[in-house]
Amino acid sequence: MSQETSHNLPPKRMRESRAIKASIVLPPDTNNHNTMFGGKVMSYIDDIAAISAMRHCRQRVVTASTDSVDFMHPIRLGDSICLESFVTWTHKTSMEVFVKVTAEDLMTGNRAICATSFLTFVALDPDNRPILVPPVYPESEEEKFLHETASERAKVRHDRRSQSRELAEKFVLKRSWEAL
């Protein structure tokens, strides 16, 4: 990776990476409760967050981690689901992306926040090595809140990554029947 710091790159507004996706929940998206599959929502979250990350850095990106996704409200068949995402914080080669998922009952207009999530993406150069990303700065109150609280979340992720590595060392690569 280049030795320069990301602060040599011109900072970008959070709003420049904003992405919005709306769609209607159809039968193939739903489970036996007639609500949207959690896995489908998670796939939408990863998709839109990657768009925001690429809009911010204009490089290829990979998902390094997804913080927990709490499903706070069901998304029902026939509802509209809307996802909104933007980059909230950057370090050297990594970017935190916030995703908000809302549902709207199209008959009544009632809306609810169904899930929120933070994901971390890493920008890669053409040789698949992490590459520096521009810093990001907030403007609105919501953006300022997310930016100011980001380094604390990054610390938690850093600790979790170390724990995941320690955990992975406890497992063997052999298939379970070969390891017996």
Ligand SMILES: CC(=O)SCCNC(=O)CCNC(=O)[C@H](O)C(C)(C)COP(=O)(O)OP(=O)(O)OC[C@H]1O[C@@H](n2cnc3c(N)ncnc32)[C@H](O)[C@@H]1OP(=O)(O)O
């Ligand atoms: C869009 C998609 O669906 S992609 C498919 C799913 N994702 C993948 O397959 C990614 C697989 N993982 C990888 O390729 C690598 O582990 C990478 C690129 C994420 C990290 O590469 P490494 O060689 O370990 O690089 P390194 O340790 O220097 O980390 C690079 C940056 O990623 C950050 N990072 C790496 N892992 C994590 C993690 N689990 N959580 C948060 N940040 C992380 C580091 O903090 C560092 O950030 P910084 O440069 O801003 O300080």
